[in-house]
Amino acid sequence: MEKDLKAQQRAITQRTVEVLPLPELKRKIEKAVKANKPLNVKFGVDPTSPDLHLGHAVPLNKLRQLQDLGHMVTLIIGDFTARIGDPSGKSATRPQLSEGEIRKHAQTYTQQAFKILDKDQTKVVYNSSWLSRLNFNDLIKMAAKFTVARLMERDDFSKRFKENTPIGLHEFLYPVMQAYDSVVIKSDIELGGTDQIFNMLAGRDLQEKDGQEAQVVLTVPLLVGTDGTQKMSKSLGNHVGLTEPPKEMFGKIMSIPDSLMIDYFKLCTRLTDEEITKIEKGLKSGKLHPGEEKRSLAKHIISIYYDRKQADTAEAEFDKVFKEQQVPSDITEVKVSSNKMWVVKLLVETGLASSNGEARRAIQGNSVKLNSKPLDDVNAEIDIKSGDVLQVGKRKFVKIS
RNA sequence: GGGGGGAUGCCCGAGUGGUUAAAGGGGACGGGCUGUAAACCCGUUGGCGUUGCCUACACAGGUUCAAAUCCUGUUCCCCCCA
Numbered sequence: 198m199e200k201d202l203k204a205q206q207r208a209i210t211q212r213t214v215e216v217l218p219l220p221e222l223k224r225k226i227e228k229a230v231k232a233n234k235p236l237n238v239k240f241g242v243d244p245t246s247p248d249l250h251l252g253h254a255v256p257l258n259k260l261r262q263l264q265d266l267g268h269m270v271t272l273i274i275g276d277f278t279a280r281i282g283d284p285s286g287k288s289a290t291r292p293q294l295s296e297g298e299i300r301k302h303a304q305t306y307t308q309q310a311f312k313i314l315d316k317d318q319t320k321v322v323y324n325s326s327w328l329s330r331l332n333f334n335d336l337i338k339m340a341a342k343f344t345v346a347r348l349m350e351r352d353d354f355s356k357r358f359k360e361n362t363p364i365g366l367h368e369f370l371y372p373v374m375q376a377y378d379s380v381v382i383k384s385d386i387e388l389g390g391t392d393q394i395f396n397m398l399a400g401r402d403l404q405e406k407d408g409q410e411a412q413v414v415l416t417v418p419l420l421v422g423t424d425g426t427q428k429m430s431k432s433l434g435n436h437v438g439l440t441e442p443p444k445e446m447f448g449k450i451m452s453i454p455d456s457l458m459i460d461y462f463k464l465c466t467r468l469t470d471e472e473i474t475k476i477e478k479g480l481k482s483g484k485l486h487p488g489e490e491k492r493s494l495a496k497h498i499i500s501i502y503y504d505r506k507q508a509d510t511a512e513a514e515f516d517k518v519f520k521e522q523q524v525p526s527d528i529t530e531v532k533v534s535s536n537k538m539w540v541v542k543l544l545v546e547t548g549l550a551s552s553n554g555e556a557r558r559a560i561q562g563n564s565v566k567l568n569s570k571p572l573d574d575v576n577a578e579i580d581i582k583s584g585d586v587l588q589v590g591k592r593k594f595v596k597i598s
Numbered sequence: 599g600g601g602g603g604g605a606u607g608c609c610c611g612a613g614u615g616g617u618u619a620a621a622g623g624g625g626a627c628g629g630g631c632u633g634u635a636a637a638c639c640c641g642u643u644g645g646c647g648u649u650g651c652c653u654a655c656a657c658a659g660g661u662u663c664a665a666a667u668c669c670u671g672u673u674c675c676c677c678c679c680a
Contacts, residue, residue, distance in 0.1 A: 363675070424625095425636085434626090448634070455635045488633035519634055539647065555627095558642055562628045576647075590628060 198267025239384035244302035252429035277325035425454035
């Protein structure tokens with residue numbers, strides 16, 4: 198374990214939004230170092246989506262950093278809570294998942310999370326193993342420790358209430374359960390995105406009422422998605438998946454707004470504060486070109502999940518397609534039912550358009566090319582041979598096999 | 599338990615008998631400009647081999663030459679009173 202208290206503290210609080218409360222964190226660190234006993238860091242995830250993206254990676258990176266300092270992570274798979282769905286930041290009740298889905302998601306989740314976390318310093322637990330054993334009595338006792346007024350202070354709830362969208366009673370119970378998780382695992386620190394503050398503070402309350410030492414709450418920023426406005430999430434389609442091919446990652450990262458670059462550097466790469474400050478200053482003064490820095494950002498990120506070489510390949514591929522307007526090297530190949538076909542049908546059959554209407558519109562909108570030559574006749578009958586490359590827009594390609 | 603209001607396309611939202619595949623906005627997609635950035639400009643945004651036809655305004659029926667618009671029932675949501 199890192200013995201230097203100052204270094205510990207600096208590292209733990211680095212790139213976080215809030216530490217609640219800071220003095221307690223100092224105390225905990227001191228105690229841990231003195232006794233050479235790692236802190237138990239709680240991190241809860243709801244296995245609601247099977248794929249992790251850069252947004253999930255933000256807290257995971259932080260956890261890894263804590264592990265590198267010598268601490269233990271307890272990764273709680275919220276297989277029980279997932280059945281409810283965290284209301285945090287949501288404007289509507291979430292659909293409830295089936296047990297089968299949850300199991301499956303949990304598996305891919307941990308698999309992907311270990312791309313970042315250290316297995317030896319991680320304990321994986323499922324909260325159904327204790328939550329499902331509680332009876333109504335236990336629940337009432339716990340629920341009595343929270344007030345409706347307190348719950349309604351939450352932005353998401355009060356907003357939904359004001360807007361007349363329904364709030365399920367079970368959603369009120371979500372923070373209660375998450376808090377109970379903290380009691381069960383006796384966490385020292387709970388880490389989460391800023392949207393988790395309420396739930397995590399509830400954990401402190403419950404621990405205290407249970408006679409335990411309360412956990413310290415550590416929040417990390419929420420990563421904004423590639424659209425530049427909303428929190429990264431798969432359902433909004435603004436995510437960069439951790440298992441996506443390097444080429445895709447590169448393209449997506451290049452499309453983020455400039456204003457997001459520094460955030461991404463801070464939250465998604467392993468560059469030091471000094472390095473990032475240098476880039477930030479360079480960009481501000483105009484010494485550095487944003488396009489170039491974004492490339493470097495993309496390569497840094499890809500190198501974490503793949504390696505430098507594949508990052509470079511992704512960049513070269515990107516240039517080929519977008520700078521030199523050439524055809525990418527690995528295009529999906531598609532079989533076609535006939536070698537002479539109506540253009541519109543061809544686009545639908547190759548999957549480049551989902552309906553005849555869409556295909557027509559694409560042609561009329563001048564975005565369809567066959568072997569880099571524009572097609573503009575909606576009624577054209579086309580001779581197709583193997584190896585022909587069909588293109589819609591700038592990035593959808595298909596090769597006829 | 600009683601009374602009232604509402605459900606429109608991906609989302610928000612206009613439309614209260616015919617000229618409405620449904621205004622407007624957002625989003626998305628395509629094009630231009632660029633650095634696949636932002637901003638801005640233009641176009642598209644139910645299906646169909648498409649100057650036409652079909653399906654659509656919660657669901658199921660009905661009135662009418664004609665219904666998103668009127669009537670009845672069903673489902674869901676909201677509000678007020680208890």
